[in-house]
Amino acid sequence: MQMKSAFFLIAASLSLPSAALGQSDLRAQQEQACQDDAYRLCPDEIPDEARVANCLARQKARLSPACRAMFAPSSRHR
Numbered sequence: 001m002q003m004k005s006a007f008f009l010i011a012a013s014l015s016l017p018s019a020a021l022g023q024s025d026l027r028a029q030q031e032q033a034c035q036d037d038a039y040r041l042c043p044d045e046i047p048d049e050a051r052v053a054n055c056l057a058r059q060k061a062r063l064s065p066a067c068r069a070m071f072a073p074s075s076r077h078r
Contacts, residue, residue, distance in 0.1 A: 033066035 034056060038046065041062060042055035060068055
């Protein structure tokens with residue numbers, strides 16, 4: 001349960017700069033794109049959302065293409 005809650009916090013931290021409209025869609029996309037990467041690359045940072053987001057950003061080269069796209073400026077400002 002704690003891991004699932006932590007992932008929702010990860011998704012929220014990635015969506016902060018997003019517009020209010022469409023946030024739930026973006027959040028679902030982020031969850032789908034980055035959940036496996038967060039568990040694989042940043043398990044020690046869970047459940048701290050800021051640490052997980054920073055960890056994923058630091059390991060951008062190792063992220064799956066879908067998760068990496070969530071860190072692109074265009075996907076964060078939809």
